[in-house]
Amino acid sequence: MVGYRALQVPEAVHRGMPSSTLTFIVSLDDGVEAADTAEALPATRPNPIILGGLHVLASHVRQRRGQAGVQLAVHPLASRALFGMPSAELSVTDFDARPVLGRWSVELHERLTETPGWTDAFELVAQYLADARRRRDGAGVRPEVAHAWHLLHRSRGTASVAHVAERVGLSQRHLNTLFRREVGRTPKTVGMLMRFEHTTGRIAADVRRCGRVDLAQIAAETGYCDQAHLTREFVRFAGTSPRAWLAEEFQNIQDGGHTDRSQWGDDTAESDRLGDPASP
Structure with missing residues (x-):
């Protein structure tokens, strides 16, 4: 979790790099303008809450002086517990989190804009996620998928899919199916991202x-x-x-x-x- 306030940033378009985590941003202002292509960016409107799936292409973000918010890098396998759906179902082109998270996220943004400092902002977002987790108690992923992710992450993406599948006791085809169902990407693509x-x-x-x-x-x-x-x-x-x-x-x-x-x-x-x- 990171709090940011861009005081001296020149107004420009920033290239948002893909990573092996989901991006969750709650703005302290009107929101973030983001699109999956530079051509689509001029038509976008600020989103006060951003939630993106597992991207494999750079996004484009309009960088404006004075922007502020709280940003989290979220483990994709936590998506069911925190957001109510596997990360495979999160959009990689529409970053507006409100249709997914509903009124809870709208209230979170409104309350965050009223916080007096970073400590309160962090506590508010952490409490929101803890409450979301409690509402979905029992939501989780198959242990084979979690262990396979751990093996890929531990190797920094260099472990072969054959080795990972063998270690978790699945065929490569079955592991591919489970990964696509859970995160929307194959183990090979996840490893390349890592x-x-x-x-x-x-x-x-x-x-x-x-x-x-x-x-x-x-x-x-x-x-x-x-x-x-x-x-x-x-x-x-x-x-x-x-x-x-x-x-x-x-x-x-x-x-x-x-x-x-x-x-x-x-x-x-x-x-x-x-x-x-x-x-x-």
Whole structure:
């Protein structure tokens, strides 16, 4: 959970990177303007509460000075317990959470805008999720799916689907079916997302620390065949090359740098452009 208030952010369009978590945002203002494509963004209206499924393509978010809210990275296997449906049923193109969450979410947004500080804001959102969990007591996922997710996450997405299926006692086909039913993606795609997420985090950390990054070295250390393989997967998920993306996110970095992680970039590459960031 991260609280953000963008005091010095230039007005622009931000590329929201895919990740292996769901994004849940409750705004402290009118809301977030987000679309699955840059072409669709001009027609969007602010959504006070954002909830997105497991994305495999970068979203586009209009960045405005003064935006504020609370953002959470939510485990996809918690979706049934928190939101009343598997994450496979959450939209990856319509980010408005109100049709899914109903009046509870509307009340949450209204109450959040009245909180006097971050501590109260965090407590309010945490209480909302705890209450949602209690209302759906018993909602969960099959243990084979949970264990398979754990194995993929522990390997940072590099474990083979055959190895994971064997460890959880299922055929690859059955595991694929269960993953699609629960999160809307196959184990292979989830693993690729996890590896991409870990890699972009490494890239962002190197850029912030020393202003440049060795992509070939990172590719070797994160399970890609080579730098070209990393670049192809980056283009697949981000819609642009590492260098082009770096230029968007870190305009002050000289040639040689590259960067980032999660949906709408809360506490990672955006941290140098947010005023009054906070996290519990």
